[in-house]
Amino acid sequence: MAGSWSAERPRAAAPAAILLAAALAGCAAQPALRGTGDLGIVVERASGSLLVVDTTARRVLHRVTGLGDLSHASAVFSRDGRHAFVFGRDGGLSKVDLLTGRVVARRVQAGNSIGGAIGQRGELVAVSNYEPGGVRVFSAATLEPVADIPARGADGRASRVVGLVDAPGRRFVFSLFDAGEIWIAEMDPDPRRPRITRIRGVGRQPYDALITPDGRWYLAGLFGEDGVALVDLWHPERGARRILAGYGRGGRRLPVYKMPHLEGWAVAGNRAFLPAVGRHEVLVVDTVRWREVGRVAVRGQPVFVEARPDGRQVWVNFAFPDNDTVQVIDTETLRVVRTLRPGRGVLHMEFTPRGEAVWVSVRDEDRVVVYDTGTFEPLARLPARSPSGIFFTARAGRIGL
Amino acid sequence: MPRRFSVCAAALLAAVAGMAAAAPPPERAAELRRLVRHDCGSCHGLRLRGGLGPALTPQALAGKPVELLVATVLEGRAGTPMPPWKPFLSEEEARWIVEGLRSGGFLER
Incomplete structure (x- = not known):
């Protein structure tokens, strides 16, 4: 190895000069050459901005502004981990380049939205909406619309949609809060015409949902009654099963302030x-x-x-x-x-990919605190404006995140 | 003369205000504003345009009786996720919040 390196050396001077010139010329447009595996974003909910953070150096790389109402905002990542897709409460869908800190595409796609997902192949981004209720699907490359899935329950009324996740088999799965249903949208063979499987009567007011890391089980928590609706995505034809139904029976329910x-x-x-x-x-x-x-x-x-x-x-x-x-x-x-x-208004926590540290957003203190998960000692405090959701690029490779 | 005028003005103001809630002290008012923005906002939207809970904008609340709204804030609404805020708010404060919502005082300029 060393031999071939020194053999290249005499010729290195001229190309180096050219490279340097090119680097200088491209400085304004080209981000520094680096990976994104240790990057992430921190949503600044009140100011419609987000921070791009480096979890190795524990520092802020960029502040990205102009993202609209980011209360309850969430994000997913492109499969190469370079872009974040940010879902705002006002229906705004923004695609942010983590390396340049720029918004490369943005679309206000609905009046009021709650979350989103990126498809298995990484080419589709889906957004779940409250107003109008339903799911809209966009091209991850351009944010051009691909499909619109209005969510009307068995009674024909529009329903707010929650708990949208991606699932293996090019599917999106989501829950209808008002209708008490779980739908599976298959994006094959034609993403412009998703095939919908409707599972009715899963329980009252599913308020959020998750999918297991293997992509097999979809669980929707019920707010309107005790229990969780469980769907086996290997066998959606079996419908939803109620689990934890007896939970809390006879006990007094405390008010829920969030x-x-x-x-x-x-x-x-x-x-x-x-x-x-x-x-x-x-x-x-x-x-x-x-x-x-x-x-x-x-x-x-x-x-x-x-x-x-x-x-x-x-x-x-x-x-x-x-x-x-x-x-x-x-x-x-x-x-x-x-x-x-950590302080008033702890809104979210995100672990670094291997879990040696956790980042905690503290809204009312205008900061993010990074804790060592072994010693529980704070490792760093980063200023952030009313920080809420924290999302790291390790999510890019995980089903349902 | 000026003194008498100001006393009159105060009395008049009080009469006009009638049922209106007294504004809480500045520190508490700031706390309540933050509560409305962030804690109410977590369901009703940071800009109060609705989410899981309905919109709380002046247009959305127009025509709804103040007493009903104050009771909803204090007691919550059975059958919905709206919790009772009684443990954290006095009736006077709930009334002040309802008036602020109805007048748009909590919306961003």
Whole structure:
């Protein structure tokens, strides 16, 4: 190797000069050569902007502005991890280049939207909407419209759509909040004419959903009653099964000051961890028989319940008024092993790809705190304006994220 | 003369205000504004144009009785995700919030 290197050397001077000139000329347009595997975004909900962050250096690379109403904004990534697709509350869909920090495409596609997904092949982006209810599908390259799927329940009325995820087999799966249905849209053979499978009567008010990391099980949490609707995507013809239906029976339900989320699928071995609704508990579910096997009492109404990538810890944040606290559950003993107080308005947590650190957004303190998940010590504090969702590019390669 | 005038003005203002809620002290008002924007906003939208919960803009609330809205804030609404805010708000504060919503005072300029 060394030999061939030195053999090249005498000829290196001229090309180097040309390269340098080219680099200087291209400086304005060309981002520095680097990978995106350790990058991510932090949504600044109140100012319609986001930060592009580097999770290795723990610093902000860019602030991207002009993204509209980003309350409840979420994001997915292109399969090459270079672009983020950001879904805003005002129906705005923006495609952001993480390397240049620029918005390369933007479309206001509906009046009021709630989330989105990127398809298996990476060429389609789907957005779920409240107003008008339904799902719209766009080209990931250009954001040109590809398909429109109005969501009308069995009663013919338009329904708000939640819990949109991608699934293997070029499918998108989503839940109809008002109609109590789960739909599967197959984008094959023609994405302009998706084939819809409707599963009716899954339960009252599915409020959010998740898909297991293997892409097989779709779980929709029910707000209008106790339980979770479960669909086996290997066998959608079997319909939805109700699990955890007896959960909380006879118990008094506490008010919920912020809807829990299910996107952070927390799995450790054969156990899944879910936020209870109206109870200050995290539910532990056996993912083989889909039965409740335990509950962990926590500080408040859980919002996000997220497993460290190795499954050893589950981190939980809470709805108002306990939204200044984060608790860590040891998945082996099912005990809360640490209670942290990052500050008022803890809205989201995102683990680095291998889980040595977790980034926590603290809205009212205008900062993001990075914790070491081994020592629970803060590693860094980054200023951010009313930060909410944090999304790292490791999601690009994961089903359902 | 000026003194008498200001006393009159204050009395008149109080009479006109009638049922209107007294504004909370500045610090509490700031806290309530943040609560409306972020905590109400998590369901009703940061710009209060609706989400999982309905829009809370002046147009959306026009014609809805104030008492009903105050009761909804304090007691929540059975059968919907709307929780009771009574543990965190006095009736006076709920009334002030409802008036702010109806007048558009919480919307961004």
